[in-house]
Amino acid sequence: MNGKPATTDPLLEPLVGQVFVLPSFFGGPAHMPGVLDGELGDMAGSMDRRSKQLEECKVLIEHGYSIDPALLFADEAAADEQHINDALEQIKELDGKDFGTNGNRDDLRKVERMLDGMTAAELDAFFDRVPEADLKRYNDLIGNTSDSGWKWWDENGLPEGERRDHLSGILAKLGPEHWAKAQAAFPGTQPGFDTTDAYLDGKNSQSGADAKGMHWGIPSDPLFAPGSDGQDITAADINQGRFGDCWYIASLTSTAQVNPQFIRDGIKQNPNGTVNVRIWDKDGNQRWVTVTPDVPLDKDGNPLSAHAKGAMWPAYYEKAFALVYGGDKGGAPDDHLGDKRYDRTEHGTYGAIEWDFNEKAPPYVTGHNSKGIDNSVDSVQKSFESGHPVIVSTGSGDDVNKKGQQNWGTSFSTRHVYFVKGFQNGNIVLGNPWGPPYKDIVASPEQYKEFFGNPQALEVPTS
Structure with a gap:
């Protein structure tokens, strides 16, 4: 270093290199590179x-x-x-x-x-x-x-x-x-949360899971932790949390199921503790959106936003999406009969990502629009097995909800989006973005046709 040897130990010289003297007309001191030459420099x-x-x-x-x-x-x-x-x-x-x-x-x-x-x-x-x-x-x-109106160059x-x-x-x-x-x-x-159904009602309006005491805080869980399969990204461990954004979480989860590395590559922590998240905007442009590490917590410090088993990476995908989502026109009505505290046009808040249609989310996750496919188990299976994850939604109505819960218990909900996990003895297996402890739904082709619809096939990059 500066013309002096980094070590005089002959055993280390192959690692750090040697300084030796050439005649002055050759330039004087020279350095014989070692294995660690670049690293030391x-x-x-x-x-x-x-x-x-x-x-x-x-x-x-x-x-x-x-x-x-x-x-x-x-x-x-x-x-x-x-x-x-x-x-x-x-x-x-x-x-x-x-x-x-x-x-x-x-x-x-x-x-x-x-x-x-x-x-x-x-x-x-x-x-x-x-x-x-x-x-x-x-x-x-x-x-x-905005400009002055008549001056297009303004x-x-x-x-x-x-x-x-x-x-x-x-x-x-x-x-x-x-x-x-x-x-x-x-x-x-920073996306606000005080206009969400979860905050206004103190619970998730479908599952009934408690959301009282919502406040900003730094979660105790790290960005990544080994999931149930030992990997950083485990689709089966993702939990929607309290916000009514199943349509987004289902897209995120189904993408993670097919290409976990794609999701892993889309989130990075900065030296100052903030998190960069890759997301595509409403015009199809890729953005790296930076968010601070605080998320909505309950009164006991547990995350109310999306999360995984002992890890918080889904929360930051959700937080970045809340900031960027530009498709909101008031979202899908949430059955509050026009109450403007709930049903309103928003942008840049968690409220903007509650209650919308399942085909709206995929472009923000993958950079590509989803494709509507025929509503049959055969069609869904063909898409799924060709590498295109599929999300499906349920209809509405008390009778539908009652009959669905007779078949699958509280894992079934109306006006909800599920993701396809696979197929079993001719039946379709659907995952609930609410995550554990809600069980998968196993439906026959006839049950699927009766209770589920609007299947959307996602295009997920392979690398």
């Missing part, structure tokens, strides 16, 4: 970056900035106070600015580029110093894409997808002590 570079980062963060702290301790030793370029001051000035200048005849998009993108280009430590210092009013003004401006705000990527980039780097400030300024980074 990377480690030396990382140590150097972290040292410079710590030195510059110390200067910022001396100047009155607060930086999350977890970022002090980050392996990134050293923080530059000038970057912070420039961003503070630019976001302040948006107040009352005359944006001219071409709208404000160019001005907003200037701030966007500054924030996106910041290191984690710089962004944390910026959030420590920036007034909340400036952040909220910036959010209002980037979210308003571009305002940031397009929805660009705005989503920008906010995700901020959350992915920001220290935890500034998450609340970011969520207050940018409501699009």
Whole structure:
């Protein structure tokens, strides 16, 4: 390292390499590479970056900035106070600015580029110093894409997808002590739950499972844990939780059943504790949506959102979906007779993903529309065995519900979406997204035809 041997032990020289001296006309010191040559070089570079980062963060702290301790030793370029001051000035200048005849998009993108280009430590210092009013003004401006009406060239705000990527980039780097400030300024980074049936009723309206005391909190379970089959992603372990989004959870579960690695590859944890989730938006564009690790919990600290056996990865898929889902027009009516506390158009909330139709969810999970197929066990089996998972739904009505529960107990519910698990002696086996302890439904072809319909075949990538 720096022309000196990393070791003088002859037993270690094959690993770390040797430094030897050539005649000056050949360039002087030279290095004979060893097995760990690349790793040692990377480690030396990382140590150097972290040292410079710590030195510059110390200067910022001396100047009155607060930086999350977890970022002090980050392996990134050293923080530059000038970057912070420039961003503070630019976001302040948006107040009352005359944006001219071409709208404000160019001005907003200037701030966007500054924030996106910041290191984690710089962004944390910026959030420590920036007034909340400036952040909220910036959010209002980037979210308003309307123009003056008659000036088609008047571009305002940031397009929805660009705005989503920008906010995700901020959350992915920001220290935890500034998450609340970011969520207050940018409501699009945290989905509300106080408009859900589960919150308003204090229970899941179909299963009756308790949802009292709903509040935000960090779950005790990790992102991943070995499932009942020992793997990170186990479809049989997924539990819908309390929200009425079976139509989404069934799609997520059936996809995980066919290609668990696809689901595993679509979720990653950031160094600051936030989680990136791969999801496709309403226009079919792939997005990596960043969410904070807090989820709706009950009064005892148990997750009320989707979850798996000892693992929370389904909760973050669900949370990202709640932020991005753009197909809501009020959802499917939830039998509250037009009560606007329940039936309303929403976007970016858990309420927006309660009660909708089963064909709406697959594009957000797989990036492809589902395909309606013939409503028969033979047709469903053909699709399933060709690698296309299938979800099906039940109808409505008290008589249907009573008769279905006579056959399958509380595992059956009307206005519910199930996923196909397989076939058994000519019967179809359906999984309930409510998860354990609800048993699978085993239906004959005649029973299937009577109680289930609208089968949707999903197209799941094979790699």
